[in-house]
Amino acid sequence: MRFRDGQWNVAEGFRLEYAEEVYRITKTPSGEGISLLCPTRKIMSRGDTLNTGTISVDIEAAFDGVISVETTHWQGAARRGPDFSLFPGGKPEVSSKITKSDKGTTLSSGSLSASVSGKDHTFDVSFHSTDSNKLLTTLLNRSVGLAYTPATSTPMQLADMRNFKHYIFTQTTLSVGESVHGLGERFGAFNKVGQKVNLWNADGGTSSDQAYKNVSFWMSSRGYGIFIDTPERVELEVGSERCCRVQTSVESQRLKWYIIHGPTPREVLKKYSILTGTPGSVPAWSFGLWLSTSFTTNYDENTVNGFLEGMKARDIPVEVFHFDCFWLKAFHWCDFVFDEDMFPDPKGQIARLKAEGTVKKVCVWTNPYLGQASPVFAEAAAKGYLLKRKNGDVFQWDMWQTGMGIVDFTNPAACDWFVGCLEKLFDTGVDSIKTDFGERIPSDDVQWFDQSVDPKRMHNYYAFIYNKLVYEALQKRYGKNEAVLFARSAVAGNQRFPLTWGGDCESTPEAMAESVRGGLSLGLSGFAFWSVDIGGFEGHPPPWIYKRWVAFGLLCSHSRLHGSGSYRVPWTVDNDDASDEGCSATLARWTHLKARLMPYLFAQAQAATRDGLPLSLRAMCIEFPDDPTAWTLDRQFMVGDSLLVAPVFEEDGTAQFYLPKGRWTNFFSGEVKNGPVWFTETHGFATLPLYVREATLLVLGKEGEKRTVYDYAADVEVRSYFAAEGTKAVLVDNTGAEVGVLEVGKDGEIAGKKALKGDYVVTVVSA
Incomplete structure (x- = not known):
């Protein structure tokens, strides 16, 4: 939602009011935060307090490294559900600290602090690390406000709100070179700066700005994330209305979000998973x-x-x-x-x-819709199990299924x-x-x-x-x-x-x-x-797309x-080409490879569910946050901590990819390459750029393994890739339970091999 026409003018049809200064600071009722009373004009005399709106900004410590910010215009607005189910694993203890000086007021929540400027007639809230004061983002002048449409000419018009829309918005600053990522499964540019993003679930395919999975959380390359705590439609202008700000707006009287300090993406995701839940385990x-x-x-x-x-x-x-x-x-x-x-x-x-x-x-x-031709529809409608219109009719339309109704899961x-x-x-x-x-x-x-x-x-x-x-x-x-x-x-x-x-x-x-x-x-x-x-x-x-997608998909x-x-x-894709380059042989080869990777994949899956990390596709910036290039890479990914994958998108087999700093070993050939460098390779259908990170002990199923479920510690191959002292590999069984840890000692030998069974093999691929 754009409320301005360029930097100077208000958009046609809107009236805007901003938090112009912090007039008073008090403690929030919980005692874990501060509440800012912010008039929508500067208060130069007592008379200025009359016929003036105010915006409340409540800043509270949530837990270590996480602070919530709730902006409210009219406090009496009903708080209607539903709400996100937060802290499903239990809320951590809160330890907040409030300090005041002539420079302002600071709320600290572990590693993250929010400082409110003490300057007169100023609205300025900065979010920074507690120990180093590294600035993450700020709420500056005209960054918190409300909007009406159509534009009002007098507050008297608001006696009847039925013909007006009311929005609340905040604008956090973007620093030079900062990028923004996430916001659910979005198929456009990886860096969202410059985009308008609407968080509203829609069936729009993968080639539009709509998304099936709209997640009100975004990650910044500057070492923090922001979770917007509402399931309603959220409209973001990510460096688009104002190039140096991320604007978040909702049609509501209040807007709440959490700022999450890392400083690494791993730490941000871990804390985010405490807020919204860790990923479930899969068999x-x-x-x-x-x-x-x-x-x-x-x-x-x-x-x-x-x-x-x-x-x-x-x-x-x-x-x-x-x-x-x-x-x-x-x-x-x-x-x-x-x-x-x-x-x-x-x-x-x-x-x-x-x-x-x-x-x-x-x-x-399955889906949660019932076509009226089925007897099930009549049963569900009669028992009140379907969503209704305001007049009491069952909500129906002919979109997707004729006369379909929607199961009402609030019943x-x-x-x-x-x-x-x-x-x-x-x-x-x-x-x-x-x-x-x-x-x-x-x-x-x-x-x-x-x-x-x-x-x-x-x-x-x-x-x-x-x-x-x-x-x-x-x-x-x-x-x-x-x-x-x-x-x-x-x-x-x-x-x-x-x-x-x-x-x-x-x-x-x-x-x-x-x-x-x-x-x-x-x-x-x-x-x-x-x-x-x-x-x-x-x-x-066409066969070449199918085979390239097989390699990526597996x-x-x-x-x-x-x-x-x-x-x-x-066999339906290439007329049953029986050659080694055919679709069937290609699918068999990559399916077998995934089976061999299961000891590594399943161990990495347990860590992913514990820490709120993607197993695959894992963005390069999670593993290499200090490499600026890693924040731009959208044609490659990590599988767990140690494997780098670059799918092939060209019919001739060429692939361009980037290796971050360190030594990387080609999984198939054993060739070693040093990063940080861009590379171009040409691949047949049996390979793609699959590189192993240095300091890796990669546990694989035995050569020829084709099953997905087996004993992941028996008859395995342990490959050592520049594995120095302290390099580890966790061994799990096929239920995910840890059964041992392999670790390289000072002498270069691998300890923990007692957990291995049968005819295991240790291969030093790179010394």
Whole structure:
């Protein structure tokens, strides 16, 4: 939302008022902060206090290194829900300190401080590190304010607010060279400076400024992050209305956000995960290859069996088979019942597939919408389980499904009913749920069962309660760490319910690059696990795109073959090319590589869930925050701490990538390169730029390993890459429990090998 026309003029149709000075400072009721009373004009005499608005700015210590800032115009405005579920793991103790001097007032919360200038008739709040006074950002003159539209000419008009919109906004300063990242899964430029960003969940594909996963958190290259504590529509002007400021605005009477001090991205993400929740754990089997029927393709039991037999014949292990939309009868989406014409015995079929070993787990597509052609719609409508219009009608439209209604998850009875439907699927043998959609939630002319909620706040928040409900149902049936979603929509906190995928992308190299940017941005928003439609969702990928996407997709944390109107089994892409360069051989090769990487991947996954880090795609700036180039890199990523991946986007196999400072070893050839330098390489379909960071002990499954779940300490290969004293590798079992630690000692020998079993091998790749 732009409130100004350039730097000097107010935008047409708006009236603006700013916090012009700090008139009085008092303690907040909690005693852990300070409250600033800020008139919207400078108070030069007592008469100036009349007919003048004020803005309250409450600055409070949240916990070490985190401070909240809440800006309010009219305190009497109702506080309607829903609200983000903060501190799900418990709130840390708060230790605040308030100091006053002739220079001003400072609130300190551990490593982070906020200082309010003591100059007369001034509004100036700076946020800085407590120990070094390094400036992070500031709220300067005309950086906190309110806006009306249409513009008012007298306060008397506000006796009736029904025809006016009221906004509250803040503007934090951007320093020279500062970049901004995150804000959910965003597919545009990695650095958000210069962009207008609306946090409003939408089904816009991967080639627009809309996003399925809008997360109200952003990371600065300057050593801090900001979490905006509201699920309502947030509009940001990131160095766009004013080039040197990030403006955050909401249509409300209050706006609250938290500033989180790192100083490193790792520390920022760790503290952010304390606020909104650490990522949930995922089982080892979920890291294997997922195969989908695709969306609008024709398929039945024989088609599914043929796919899986074909994959097995081509030595491509499939861990999870996914039934997409048309497992359901047309016009019945989503009534949770297999189409009996196509699948006469789903329970028996699933049992046979598992018994034959062609697949270990099964996933089905669902969404929270009910088409009126299904008997389930009538049942849910009669019992009051569907969202209603203000006049009492069930909310319906013909978008997506004819006459569809939306399950009202603010109704506890509707939640119980929905879980009951899921449990019937679990009884059929279904192990995982693809929770599609959840973005197109109306915010006007609707009445929720819980009438205390604000429909505009429910639009985004619906993704949270929808995915939470399904995830917890899976946990109840299969165990705490065995639950896996495949979700499309998300908000802050959804990282607790893994996992998510990137949505509808095209079958082009540009779309693959868009997907990389989306995964990087979501990772910087606190999500550990992420996947993508390998080959692209829309269109028919040419063989070279398919094979390049296979290499990229198998190095994401999770890997799924999925399309729209065309299948993604490899032999349909290249007329069953049986050569070593064919799609089938390429898919088999990269699937096997991921299986070998599982001892490393699963150990890194445990650290990612503990610390709120992305496993893959991990932005380079997380590992190399002091390298300015790392903050610009949007065509490569880290997998965990030690592996660097640069997907290939060119048909001729060329790839340009950057290696930060240090020695890097090519995983495939053993060639060593020194950074910081840009490199260009040419790759066939069997390789891509995959480099191992120095000071790494990389634990791999044995040569030829094709399974995803096995003993990650037995018969392994331990590769040493310039592993100096203190280099470590954590060993975990296939439940994620730590079973040992390998560590290089002063003598260069590796201690902890007693935890290894069988015929393990230690290879010094680089000395």
